Amino acid sequence: MTTVHADMEVLKGRACALADAAESLATLLDEEATRLKRMDQIERLRQLGSDISKDFEAVRQGEDRARSGESEVTAVDLLAGLATKLIGKASDSKSLQIMSDHLLAAPSRRNPTFGTVFVAIGPKGLPDDARVVSVSFRAREYKRPESEIIKELRSTGKLMFSERSFSLLIDSLSNDILNGKLSLPVPMESLSLLIPRQVRLVRGPSKQLPGPDNKG
Numbered sequence: 001m002t003t004v005h006a007d008m009e010v011l012k013g014r015a016c017a018l019a020d021a022a023e024s025l026a027t028l029l030d031e032e033a034t035r036l037k038r039m040d041q042i043e044r045l046r047q048l049g050s051d052i053s054k055d056f057e058a059v060r061q062g063e064d065r066a067r068s069g070e071s072e073v074t075a076v077d078l079l080a081g082l083a084t085k086l087i088g089k090a091s092d093s094k095s096l097q098i099m100s101d102h103l104l105a106a107p108s109r110r111n112p113t114f115g116t117v118f119v120a121i122g123p124k125g126l127p128d129d130a131r132v133v134s135v136s137f138r139a140r141e142y143k144r145p146e147s148e149i150i151k152e153l154r155s156t157g158k159l160m161f162s163e164r165s166f167s168l169l170i171d172s173l174s175n176d177i178l179n180g181k182l183s184l185p186v187p188m189e190s191l192s193l194l195i196p197r198q199v200r201l202v203r204g205p206s207k208q209l210p211g212p213d214n215k216g
Helices: 001-092 092-108 133-143 147-157 161-180 188-197
Strands: 117-121 132-134 159-161
Touching: 001 117, 001 132, 001 133, 001 161, 092 117, 117 133, 117 161, 132 133, 133 147, 159 161, 159 188, 161 188
Parallel strands: none
Antiparallel strands: 117 132, 117 159
């Protein structure tokens, strides 16, 4: 009887050890699953950051092409205006004088801006509602000041970030996910709370084409 009792105690001890080992293994598996989930989410954010950077570069190149094309148009306008003015003076033609004044004044009136580009994050938050927006393009397209375009975008609930500040945001969110403070998706409400820790809209001066009264 004593032997049976001893064997039972041994088996009981082994069972407890196995139960503890199973519990420890389950804990380790849960921790590993959590770690992998976090790393996967961080990778999604990094991929988003990479995609946004590529989009920024593509939009910047488009802005450069637009600036170059506009410069050529401006130069042609100026040369045409000067030529027409000279001809007008030589012929004493008022209509030619008026036309030359229009051609010379046109670049100054337009003064289009180029290169103001931001990341706009919409109501769905990250990572699914972020895209690159050329404020300069919209301003040229609709013939409106850039400040109005930015105000309009914000009025629709969008958060505006420069390329640098968006990169900082991605780093901050990745760090929070790694430390278990955050999980994807990140809704707009959470992003808004994070804004004080970020430089949201860092705006450099827009580049304007020089007109007759706007050298530079």
